[in-house]
Amino acid sequence: MTAAEMLSVAAFIDGRHAQAFPSFGSERTGAPVVAFCRIGDTAIRTREPVTEPDVVIIQDVTLLYQVDVFGGLRPAGYVLLNSTGGIADLGIGEIAEHRPPGHVTILPASELAMTHVGRPLPNAALLGGFAALTRLVSLGSVEAAIRARFADRLAQSNIAAAREAYEFVAARQQEVARA
Amino acid sequence: MLEQIEGSKAVARAVAQCRPEVIAAYPISPQTHIVEALSAAVKAGELAPCEFINVESEFAAMSVAIGASAAGARAYTATASQGLLYMVEAVYNASGLGLPIVMTVANRAIGAPINIWNDHSDSMSQRDSGWIQLYAEDNQEALDLHIQAFRIAEELSLPVMVCMDGFVLTHAYERVDMPTQAQVDSFLPPYEPRQVLDPADPVSSGALVGPEAFTEGRDLAHVKQLQALQVIPAVAGEFAVEFGRTSGGLLHSYRCHDAETVVVALGSVLGTLKDTVDELRGAGMKIGVLGLKSFRPFPLQAVREVLRDAKRVVVVERAFSAGIGGIVSANVRMSLSGLSMHGYTVVAGLGGRAITRASLRRMLTDAVDDRLEPLTFLDLDHRLVEGELARMRRQRRSGPAAENILRDVGAVSARIS
Numbered sequence: 001m002t003a004a005e006m007l008s009v010a011a012f013i014d015g016r017h018a019q020a021f022p023s024f025g026s027e028r029t030g031a032p033v034v035a036f037c038r039i040g041d042t043a044i045r046t047r048e049p050v051t052e053p054d055v056v057i058i059q060d061v062t063l064l065y066q067v068d069v070f071g072g073l074r075p076a077g078y079v080l081l082n083s084t085g086g087i088a089d090l091g092i093g094e095i096a097e098h099r100p101p102g103h104v105t106i107l108p109a110s111e112l113a114m115t116h117v118g119r120p121l122p123n124a125a126l127l128g129g130f131a132a133l134t135r136l137v138s139l140g141s142v143e144a145a146i147r148a149r150f151a152d153r154l155a156q157s158n159i160a161a162a163r164e165a166y167e168f169v170a171a172r173q174q175e176v177a178r179a
Numbered sequence: 180m181l182e183q184i185e186g187s188k189a190v191a192r193a194v195a196q197c198r199p200e201v202i203a204a205y206p207i208s209p210q211t212h213i214v215e216a217l218s219a220a221v222k223a224g225e226l227a228p229c230e231f232i233n234v235e236s237e238f239a240a241m242s243v244a245i246g247a248s249a250a251g252a253r254a255y256t257a258t259a260s261q262g263l264l265y266m267v268e269a270v271y272n273a274s275g276l277g278l279p280i281v282m283t284v285a286n287r288a289i290g291a292p293i294n295i296w297n298d299h300s301d302s303m304s305q306r307d308s309g310w311i312q313l314y315a316e317d318n319q320e321a322l323d324l325h326i327q328a329f330r331i332a333e334e335l336s337l338p339v340m341v342c343m344d345g346f347v348l349t350h351a352y353e354r355v356d357m358p359t360q361a362q363v364d365s366f367l368p369p370y371e372p373r374q375v376l377d378p379a380d381p382v383s384s385g386a387l388v389g390p391e392a393f394t395e396g397r398d399l400a401h402v403k404q405l406q407a408l409q410v411i412p413a414v415a416g417e418f419a420v421e422f423g424r425t426s427g428g429l430l431h432s433y434r435c436h437d438a439e440t441v442v443v444a445l446g447s448v449l450g451t452l453k454d455t456v457d458e459l460r461g462a463g464m465k466i467g468v469l470g471l472k473s474f475r476p477f478p479l480q481a482v483r484e485v486l487r488d489a490k491r492v493v494v495v496e497r498a499f500s501a502g503i504g505g506i507v508s509a510n511v512r513m514s515l516s517g518l519s520m521h522g523y524t525v526v527a528g529l530g531g532r533a534i535t536r537a538s539l540r541r542m543l544t545d546a547v548d549d550r551l552e553p554l555t556f557l558d559l560d561h562r563l564v565e566g567e568l569a570r571m572r573r574q575r576r577s578g579p580a581a582e583n584i585l586r587d588v589g590a591v592s593a594r595i596s
Contacts, residue, residue: 021347044450046536
C-alpha cells in the first residue's frame with residue numbers, strides 16, 4: 001500500500017492526476033494485500049479496482065503460486081518482480097515470452113533495501129525500478145515522494161535504494177535494447 | 180494548495196481548520212486514520228485550544244460531545260459501523276437537544292456477518308435520528324463538506340453527519356485542494372450557541388416533555404430539517420464564493436438534460452457511475468446521473484424536478500432494508516407522487532464488493548430495455564444463496580450460514596481482490 005501511495009505522490013509531483021487505494025484482504029502484516037494506482041492526465045473519477053493493469057509490481061514472489069497475479073495484464077504490459085531469481089527459476093517464462101522484450105523484469109529490491117536501509121522493505125527500490133522500467137514517473141519525483149514520506153535519514157537511505165534500483169533496471173533495459 | 184494525500188488526512192486537516200474545541204473519539208476501522216491525525220495535531224499543539232478526549236466507547240464519545248456542545252464548545256467526533264450503533268441512544272439525544280455536533284461516519288457494513296469493508300448500512304440506520312446527513316462523492320468533497328457542516332450545524336442548531344465511504348475514500352490517496360486557515364476562518368465564524376449550560380445562569384437541558392408538547396417538539400425537529408433545505412444550498416453557495424469550487428448542496432445532476440433514464444445514487448459510486456454514463460451516452464443512450472448530497476433532509480422537490488421528465492429511474496444504493504428492499508429508493512419514490520415511470524432498485528457494493536463499470540454497464544443496459552428486476556443485487560452469486568437454502572431444506576441442523584457460504588466460496592486467500 002505504501003508503494004502505491006508513494007507512486008501516486010510521485011505522479012502528482014510530475015503534474016499528473018493519480019489515485020491510489022488498497023484492497024484489504026486481511027489487516028495484518030504478511031497477509032496478501034493488493035493496492036492499486038491509476039495515473040492519468042485528467043481527474044480520475046472511477047473507484048473500481050484495476051482489473052486490466054498496464055503494470056504489475058509483485059513485492060513477494062511466493063504469491064506467484066497462490067494468486068493469479070497476472071490476471072488481466074495488458075498484452076504490452078510490464079511486470080516488475082522483487083526477487084533474486086531468474087525468469088525461468090520463477091516459472092514465468094510464458095508471461096515474459098508473450099510480452100515485448102524487457103517488459104518482464106526482476107529486481108532484487110529487498111536486497112537493495114537491506115544494503116541501504118537495513119530492513120527488507122522493498123517499496124522505495126521497486127519505485128525506482130518502476131520509474132526506469134516504464135518511464136511513467138521520473139526518478140526525481142520518486143525521490144521527492146520518498147522525502148515527503150520519511151524523515152531525513154530514512155529518506156536518504158530509501159532514496160539511495162531507489163537510485164540503485166533505477167540504475168539496475170535502466171542497465172537491463174539497455175542490454176535488451178542492444179540485443 | 181493542491182496536495183496528494185490520503186482522504187482521512189485531508190478530512191482531519193479540514194476538521195482542525197474548523198477549530199473544534201473538544202474532540203471525543205474511540206477508534207474503529209475505517210475511521211481510525213482521521214482521529215489519529217487529529218489526536219496527533221492536538222498533542223503537537225497545532226490545534227489549540229482543543230481537548231482531545233480518548234473515551235472508552237462510542238457511547239461515551241457522543242455523550243462527551245453532547246456535554247461539550249451543551250457547555251458552548253464546538254464539538255466533533257467520528258465513527259463507523261458497530262461504533263455508530265453503539266452510540267445510537269446519544270445520537271438521538273444530540274439532535275433532540277439541538278446540539279450542533281459534527282460527526283464523520285466512515286461508512287462501513289454492519290455485522291453479522293462481521294465485515295470491516297464499506298457500505299452504507301451504518302449511516303442509513305440513522306436516517307431517522309434527526310441528524311442532517313451529507314454524503315461525499317470524493318475526497319475533495321469530503322473535506323469541503325466538513326467545513327460546510329459546522330456552518331450548517333451551528334446555523335440551525337442541529338448535528339450533522341458527514342458520510343464518506345470507508346476505505347474507498349478514507350484510505351484513497353488523491354489530489355485535493357487544501358484551503359488555507361484564513362479562508363476557513365473567514366467562512367466559519369466562532370461558534371455562538373443558542374443554549375449554554377452555565378452555573379451562573381442555570382437552565383435545564385433535556386427537560387421531560389409529556390403528551391402536552393411532545394408532538395410539537397417532534398414537529399419542530401421536522402421544521403428545522405426543512406429549514407436545512409434552504410440553509411444547505413445557501414452555505415454551498417457561499418462556500419463556492421469563498422473557495423472557488425462547488426461542493427455539497429442538496430444534489431448534483433450530471434447529463435440529466437433530455438435523459439430518459441436517470442440513475443440516482445449517493446457517495447463515492449457517483450464517480451464510477453459518471454464514467455459509465457459517459458460510455459453509454461457515447462453509445463447513444465439518453466442517460467444521466469442524479470447525485471444526492473443531502474439525504475437528510477431529503478430534497479423531495481429538487482429530486483422531483485430532475486426526474487419528472489424521465490421514463491425510468493434506477494436507484495443504486497449501498498444498503499437495503501431486509502423485507503422490503505431499497506431505502507434511498509423508497510425516498511425517491513416519495514418525490515414522484517403522481518408521476519408514472521419505471522423504478523428500479525439496485526443494491527450494490529455491500530460489505531466492500533467492488534462496483535465495476537462493466538457490471539453497471541450491463542445492469543443499466545438491462546434497465547433501459549426494461550428487463551431489470553424491480554429489486555436487483557448487483558453481481559449476486561445466486562448459487563451461494565441457493566446452496567445455503569438447499570442445506571436448510573435438507574437438514575434441521577444446517578449450521579452457521581456464514582461459515583457454510585465461505586466454504587462454498589472456496590479458498591478465500593486465492594481471491595484477494
